[in-house]
Amino acid sequence: MIIHLNKSIEQAKAEELGRNYEAICMHNGVQYVLVTSSKVKEADANIRSHAEAVFVTDTDIQLASKQYISDTRTIDLGVVGIGGSTNNTVVITGPCSVESEEQIEQAAMLCVELGVKVLRAGAYKPRTSPYTFQGLGLEGLKLLDKMRSKYGLKIITEVRDSTHVDEVIEYADIIQVGAKAMYDQGILRKCGKSKKAVLIKRGFGSTLQEFVQSAEFVLSSGNPDVMLCERGIRTFETKTRFTLDLCGVAWLKQYTNLPVILDPSHAIGYAYGVADLSRACVAMGVDGLLIETHPNPKVAKSDAEQQLNFDQFRALHKSIAAVAAAVGKKIV
Ligand code: PEP
Ligand code: MN
Numbered sequence: 001m002i003i004h005l006n007k008s009i010e011q012a013k014a015e016e017l018g019r020n021y022e023a024i025c026m027h028n029g030v031q032y033v034l035v036t037s038s039k040v041k042e043a044d045a046n047i048r049s050h051a052e053a054v055f056v057t058d059t060d061i062q063l064a065s066k067q068y069i070s071d072t073r074t075i076d077l078g079v080v081g082i083g084g085s086t087n088n089t090v091v092i093t094g095p096c097s098v099e100s101e102e103q104i105e106q107a108a109m110l111c112v113e114l115g116v117k118v119l120r121a122g123a124y125k126p127r128t129s130p131y132t133f134q135g136l137g138l139e140g141l142k143l144l145d146k147m148r149s150k151y152g153l154k155i156i157t158e159v160r161d162s163t164h165v166d167e168v169i170e171y172a173d174i175i176q177v178g179a180k181a182m183y184d185q186g187i188l189r190k191c192g193k194s195k196k197a198v199l200i201k202r203g204f205g206s207t208l209q210e211f212v213q214s215a216e217f218v219l220s221s222g223n224p225d226v227m228l229c230e231r232g233i234r235t236f237e238t239k240t241r242f243t244l245d246l247c248g249v250a251w252l253k254q255y256t257n258l259p260v261i262l263d264p265s266h267a268i269g270y271a272y273g274v275a276d277l278s279r280a281c282v283a284m285g286v287d288g289l290l291i292e293t294h295p296n297p298k299v300a301k302s303d304a305e306q307q308l309n310f311d312q313f314r315a316l317h318k319s320i321a322a323v324a325a326a327v328g329k330k331i332v
Helices: 011-020 045-050 101-114 138-151 162-171 185-193 208-219 246-255 264-268 271-283 310-326
Strands: 002-005 024-027 032-035 051-055 074-076 081-083 088-094 118-120 154-159 174-177 197-201 226-230 260-262 288-292
Touching: 011 024, 011 032, 011 045, 045 051, 081 088, 088 101, 088 310, 101 118, 101 138, 101 310, 118 138, 138 154, 138 162, 154 162, 162 185, 174 185, 185 208, 197 208, 208 226, 208 246, 226 246, 246 260, 246 271, 264 271, 264 288, 271 288, 271 310, 288 310
Parallel strands: 088 118, 088 288, 118 154, 154 174, 174 197, 197 226, 226 260, 260 288
Antiparallel strands: 002 032, 002 051, 024 032, 074 081
């Protein structure tokens, strides 16, 4: 249950009411809000006398639920809006990892050429093996920062673990919480205290309920700017890297108020299928697409097989405009 307290109620009183209700007490920019366990279905007379509005939800998908906010949230990045009433399908592209200044600058220039506003690349890579390229770390973040200033792009980069979460929060415009970090509540709570937008990738063995509950950790820590990214889940199939769960996407759109971004690159794991999958994703009317591109995928230091070269990406980008238009969306 979510309780919007009267605007006149101050912090100390709100926290006292929260303690009595075993609720999380947060501020939504307008008033204090209490969030109880979803098992609590009724507000008693005492709390009602302090409440402006009460929302009852079925499960612990609460702040992210359409039962609470019936429209998709809008995330305003300045140069571009994501979700809500924008009708945008925001394209996010760039390499898996920042590898060098030359490489990331080529990716930034591709974004400028095509009017893409958000550049992606990891500096702290959550690799499956400790013996492979782990990312350039702080040096990578500084190169991304340079691209932001030089080309006016927004930057999304991932946080791998709690050792560098503050650094990533400082340098990113959108903090990416990777599939393997989705359960790290230290990271999630820190993102919740930040003013930066957060994109959470679905763990490849996570249910939709668990996925959205990760977002609840960020939302209930006070950050309303959260988006969800479906990037493929593990199934019995081994021919593709993962299985893109488009049914799950339909469910997220139906039941949550968070913008949904799709990542076909990590889902299939091979460049050949990324364009077809991207068109399928855009046809679902999603809020964004995240696609890995590299100036020379063959020599990429991570995820080489799935990254598109720039000509492949140009062709894909051209082809999705009509698909977006057919479902009332615009590629940005
Ligand atoms: C990535 O975006 O490069 C990445 C490692 O993603 P994921 O966390 O989905 O595996
Ligand atoms: Mn990658």
